[in-house]
Amino acid sequence: MKPEKIFVTGAAGQIGSELVPALREKYGKDNVIALYHHNVPKDAGKHIIGDAGDKALMEKIIKENDITVVYHLVGILSAKGEQNPDLAYNVNMGTLKTILDIAKDRKNAGKPIKIFWPSSIAAFGPTTPRDKTPQKTILEPATMYGVTKVAGELLVNYYFKKFGLDIRGLRYPGIISWKTPPGGGTTDYAVEIFYGALKEKKYTSFLKAGTYLPMMYMDDAVRATIELMEADPSKISIRTSYNITAISFAPEEIAAEIKKHIPEFSISYKDDFRQQIADSWPKSIDDSSARKDWAWKHTYGLAEMTSDMLKNLGPMLK
Ligand code: AKB
Numbered sequence: 001m002k003p004e005k006i007f008v009t010g011a012a013g014q015i016g017s018e019l020v021p022a023l024r025e026k027y028g029k030d031n032v033i034a035l036y037h038h039n040v041p042k043d044a045g046k047h048i049i050g051d052a053g054d055k056a057l058m059e060k061i062i063k064e065n066d067i068t069v070v071y072h073l074v075g076i077l078s079a080k081g082e083q084n085p086d087l088a089y090n091v092n093m094g095t096l097k098t099i100l101d102i103a104k105d106r107k108n109a110g111k112p113i114k115i116f117w118p119s120s121i122a123a124f125g126p127t128t129p130r131d132k133t134p135q136k137t138i139l140e141p142a143t144m145y146g147v148t149k150v151a152g153e154l155l156v157n158y159y160f161k162k163f164g165l166d167i168r169g170l171r172y173p174g175i176i177s178w179k180t181p182p183g184g185g186t187t188d189y190a191v192e193i194f195y196g197a198l199k200e201k202k203y204t205s206f207l208k209a210g211t212y213l214p215m216m217y218m219d220d221a222v223r224a225t226i227e228l229m230e231a232d233p234s235k236i237s238i239r240t241s242y243n244i245t246a247i248s249f250a251p252e253e254i255a256a257e258i259k260k261h262i263p264e265f266s267i268s269y270k271d272d273f274r275q276q277i278a279d280s281w282p283k284s285i286d287d288s289s290a291r292k293d294w295a296w297k298h299t300y301g302l303a304e305m306t307s308d309m310l311k312n313l314g315p316m317l318k
Contacts, residue, residue: 005066006032009052009095010073012039015118015172015221017180019071020045022222033065035074052095059102062113069229071116072099078122079274080184081145092148093155100159100167107165115167116229119153119241121214122146122186123171126280133282135243135289142280153240160239168228169241173285176305177218178313186277187213190254193267194309198317201264205251208271212283216246217300217308224296231294238289245285246298247305257306 004027010016011034023032024045034047050057052074061067074095081088096117103113124133125141139150149171156167174187181195182188189205190213196203207213216224224244228236255267290296300308 003028003031004068006069006071007035007061007065007067008032008071008073009035009099010075011047012036012041012180013073013075014175014177014180014182015218015225016071016073017041018177018218019073019222019225022226023071026226033061033067035061053091053098055098055102058098059105062102062106066111067113068111069114069116070099070103071225072096073118075118075148076145077183077185078120078143078145078277079186079188081148082143082273082277085144088144089148092145093151096152096155100155100165103165103167104159104163107163112166114229115156115165116225117152117156117167117169117241119149119169119171120145121171121173121281121285122277123149123153123241124280124282128282130281130283132284132286133243134286135238143277146280157240166233167239168231168236169239170224170228170244170290171241171285172221173214173216173245175216175218175221176309178309178316179218186274186281187215189251189274190215193251193254193258194313195317197258197262197265198310198314201262202266202268203255204268204270206270206272206274207251207278208269208275209252210250211275211278212248212250213278214245214248214282214285216244216298217305220246220298220300224290224298227296228290228294235294237293242290242293242296243285243287244290244296245287246300247302248284249302254302254306257302258310261307261310
């Protein structure tokens with residue numbers, strides 16, 4: 001069997017920068033092409049610099065490299081999206097439609113492409129039940145980012161039903177990682193707090209104490225993404241995007257966990273516009289469909305994640 005030929009857009013982002021090496025490890029370094037917009041890392045490997053909204057370029061890359069799998073990770077996150085809603089709409093919706101249309105043409109030409117597309121807990125909104133948020137529930141987001149996630153979910157489901165494209169998605173919770181910092185999200189406090197703890201032994205949270213949000217360590221997020229894409233299509237009962245989660249905590253709880261390693265650490269609070277976004281999102285998620293359909297299981301709890309973050313980020317900041 002010919003190896004999968006994989007194309008990853010948004011490769012410099014928080015998830016892309018860890019998913020690309022994981023895919024290269026699994027499928028071979030020459031079989032994974034990364035798309036960078038401007039931030040090209042030193043160890044970029046096989047890559048192309050360009051804009052995911054450039055349809056002609058995307059078509060050329062996919063055709064010339066006989067791409068069979070696309071991880072379309074390009075996107076503007078929640079907080080940045082509220083500061084520039086037009087940008088969030090154009091980037092998030094425009095690039096997704098471009099990739100889907102190319103995949104449709106390729107399928108018609110007998111060259112099907114499997115696609116991964118990330119949704120988010122931002123698809124939910126203030127009218128959604130906030131505890132153990134079910135897979136099927138009210139989707140009335142209060143952010144432009146969330147609007148693009150709901151519209152994106154409906155669009156990928158439409159292309160699956162109407163054109164038979166194999167598209168799979170996850171509603172990611174906040175992702176915590178040490179290799180690349182996130183940018184422009186509401187859950188980013190849970191990463192920034194580690195920088196504050198290690199550099200200054202203090203951190204001012206832009207979310208209030210008591211703000212619970214669903215979260216996941218990057219190792220689990222990368223594994224979930226690859227496991228979903230490797231699952232037999234007969235196991236995939238949800239084509240909009242799967243609820244997925246690992247842990248739920250509030251700022252004071254992660255601070256208490258950090259304090260176990262750095263006793264002098266202290267947290268203070270000064271909330272900003274991101275509080276309103278966080279207040280519109282679930283506190284915890286019911287991901288039983290993912291657990292049942294393709295055996296999703298997280299491995300990192302709050303304690304394991306905190307010690308791994310401190311162990312890895314510490315030397316990087318020296
Ligand atoms: C954000 O905070 O915008 C993202 C997300 C939950 O999708 N991390």
